C-alpha cells in the first residue's frame with residue numbers, strides 16, 4: 001500500500017489534514033456510544049439511569065461520553081436535586097441543533113433498512129400526524145439535495161489543521177456488547193467508528209484512492225486498510241481495479257452510501273454554525289442546479305412543513 005508523506009503539526013507531531021466542518025462534527029459524534037447517548041437525549045431522556053436503560057451502555061462508558069458531550073457544549077448538566085446533589089443532562093442549543101443530522105440518519109435508515117419494530121422508525125410529525133420521513137431541500141430553489149448536485153469550493157476558513165488523535169481501539173467485552181435496543185444498528189456500523197465515518201465523508205469529496213484518502217484523513221495505513229475493507233463488507237463502498245500491473249484498487253460509494261449525503265450536508269451546516277469560529281466555514285457547498293451556496297432545509301417529506309425536536313413524537317410500532 002502506498003503511504004502518503006503527511007506534513008506534521010509542529011507542536012503535537014500530528015498529521016495535518018484539510019480543515020472540514022464535516023470532519024470536525026464527526027470528531028465529536030462519530031463514535032458508537034456517543035451516537036447512542038445523543039439518540040437517548042433526542043428521545044427525551046435526561047436522567048443518567050434513563051440513558052443506561054435506553055442504550056444498554058456500561059456506566060463507565062456513559063460517564064465518559066456524557067462528559068465529552070458536556071465539554072463539547074452539546075449537553076449541559078443541571079442539578080435537579082440538592083441533598084444529595086443530583087444532576088441530569090439536557091441538550092444545549094448547540095446539541096438541539098444536531099436534530100437535522102439526526103433526522104437525516106433516521107431518513108436513511110428508514111429508506112434502506114426499515115424495521116417496523118424500531119421506535120425511531122415510527123416517529124410522527126405532529127403537524128400532519130403522518131409518519132415522519134424527513135427530506136432535505138435547498139433553501140434557495142426548494143429542490144431535494146443529492147450528492148450529485150453539489151460542488152465544494154474553499155471557504156474563508158480553508159486551511160490545514162492537526163488531525164485528531166486516534167483513540168485506542170480496544171475491543172473489550174463491554175465495547176462489543178449489544179445495546180438493549182436494536183435501533184440505529186446500521187447507522188452505528190457505518191458512523192459509530194470515527195474512521196469509517198471520516199472515510200465516507202472523504203469519499204463524498206471525490207477521493208477514491210488509498211493515497212488520497214490517507215492524506216485527507218491522516219490515518220495509519222493499517223487502520224485505513226481495515227476500515228476500507230469494513231465499508232466494502234457493509235456494502236457502502238465498491239472496490240474497482242483501475243490499474244493491473246501492479247494491481248491498484250479504488251473505492252467508490254454505492255448508491256446506498258451516496259444517499260447518506262444529506263447527513264454529511266447537515267453535519268457540514270452544523271459544523272459551520274458551531275465549530276468554524278471567527279475564521280468562518282472552511283468550505284462552501286454550491287447547489288449546482290441554482291448556483292447558490294447550499295443552505296440545507298430539513299422538512300417533513302409528507303406535508304413539507306418544518307420539523308424540530310418539539311414537532312415530532314413517537315408513534316406506535
Ligand SMILES: [Zn+2]
Pocket residue numbers: 138139140141142143287289290291292
Ligand atoms: Zn438550489
Ligand SMILES: [Zn+2]
Pocket residue numbers: 125127128129130300301302303304305
Ligand atoms: Zn408533516
